[in-house]
Amino acid sequence: MSQMNALLLYCRAGFEKECAAEIMANAAELGVHGYVKAAEGSAWVLFQAQSSDEIELLTTHLPFYKQIFARQWIRVAPLLENLPEGDRLSAVRELVAELAPRYSDVWVETPDTDAAKTRLGFCRRFTKPLTAALEKKRQLVPGSPAPRLHVCFVADDAAFVGVMEAENSSPWFMGIPRVRVGKDAPSRSAGKLAEALMVMVPEDRANELKPGMRAVDLGAAPGGWSWVLAQRGIRVTAVDNGPMAATAMATEMIEHVRSDGFSYRPHHPVNWLVCDMVESPSRIAQLVAEWIARGHARHAIFNLKLPMKKRLDEVRRCEAIIEARLEREDIAYTIEIKQLYHDREEVTVCLMRDKQNR
Template identity: 80%
Template sequence: MSSMNALLLYCRAGFEKECAGEIMAWATELGVHGYVRAAEQTGWVLFQAETQDEITLITSELPFTRLIFARQWVQVAALIQGMPEGDRLTAVKAAVSQLAPRYSEIRVETPDTDVAKTRLGFCGRFTRPLTAALEKTRQLVPGASAPRLHVCFVADDAAYVGISDPANSAPWFMGIPRVRVGRDAPSRSAGKLAEALMVFLDGSNAHELKAGMRAVDLGASPGGWAWVLAQKGIRVTAVDNGPMAAAAMATEMVEHMRGDGFTYRPHHPVNWLVCDMVESPSRIAQLVAEWIARGHARHAIFNLKLPMKKRLEEVRRCEEIIAKRLEREDMSYTLQIKQLYHDREEVTLCLMRDKA
């Protein structure tokens, strides 16, 4: 059997340092020693441990949702290199046969960079013969309680082959949710909130956002986030001195309140606060924590625009700001943080009060 003593993590190109720092910190906390390989603008990071058991410890003890900058993680064997252009299948099949007795599904992927995206067509074509080969040997059993097989081509002639646990990994191809917001969306930012709702509100807490609820969108102009909520039957108070797009107002679910997002407070508590204002991360964290602590909103989804340096440190500082404010109210809450596909130099947070 091939030893899978490394962890491959997909991330946004340009955030390899943050992804590497995060997995190193978690490994240290779990008592796992290792080192990281990370090259800028590649879209992937490799954490190398001494043993396969150490990688298994990380992927079993650490919930994948706790990772901020990783889109996906895969427990992998050694890199397969120098595959001939006319026959990559032979080398991949040989590696796959040694990893697990069976697989629940197959994903042939590549890092999310402009250069690597040119391989996506090949990945699709390669999936078909690999699927046929595993079906022939009865190693592919859809729906079975078996690991997911990943083949990640990091170069045209080089690939990592490994597995992920479907119960503790991203469910999407390349770790990227496929979000469609429609041509009527007032702005590109609508995709960020649509993706956030898909990522943060899964089956267990989807009931926390439903038609008939009320929300406030701070810094709403031109209305992309308000529009997404309105599509779900949420009545939104959109707070901004700037204009709102006609598409947002045409929903008849949005009330435009001209004002400052930092000073506005609702007359009555709302179910949700959303915020995508361009401001320092700590100021946004303080604002949202205050809304939740004072009961102006029960839950919040918001973005933090990160500095060019010490991005991970800034996120941790904002986490502490929120924790200290809510601890003063002895308030129990859940905070999820993720750099979404639609995010750029930012991360998205979902802060939800726990039920009393």
């Protein structure tokens, strides 16, 4: 594994600068220094360190779920370039044989860009002979603790080859969860909350999201987020002066309250607060922190709409607002911030009070 002295990160196209700044800052906190390569619109970032030991240190001590803008990360060897069109497999197979003695799985991927979508068919075809080659040499052991093999074609004739352990990385191909939202969903934004519930609520906290619970959806219209919660058997108070979609109200799990999302407060505490209002991120952070601090809601999932510049700085500012407010009440909590696949110019935040705060 001595060749893998770089970290490849997938991100949303257009957010390479934020992904690069974030990994640089997180690496520096661990005493790992390097440089990044990031081309705007490429949907990937390369963090180059001096040694493979430094990259291993990063991926061992830095939790992947703490990365806001990275969809996936992989320890990789130097880029394989100028692969011959008639035989790309040989060079890849040769490198794969050197990186690890065993692999648990094989993912042949490409960055998530419009231009790269046409490459996905090739990636599927390439997977078959590569898998067969590994099986022949008994290097592929599904279900084992061995690392996962990644081959990422960043161009038709260029690929990064590397490995990543499943326990500290995204469990989804290309770092993209497969979320299915029913055709009755009132809006496309339903996919954002469905993905957040799937990705951001830990398995050991699943009992805190179950039928019979109550939630408030601020700025709910036309009801996409309320509808997602209703599908899970959660009763929702949908707060918005605008109209709710008929498909949302047809669930009979949603009460529509015509009110302003910033002034509304519930008569009784609820389990969840959700919010996807188009408003300045700091104002949303203050609002949600106040709800949690005053006990109006126990947990929250909300989106922060990011500015065009200094996006990472703005996220950190909002995080500091939440931290300062909850610390005043001595509330222990966990927070995860992620730019999800269904997000655009925004990030999703999952804020949960710790179990001892009952």
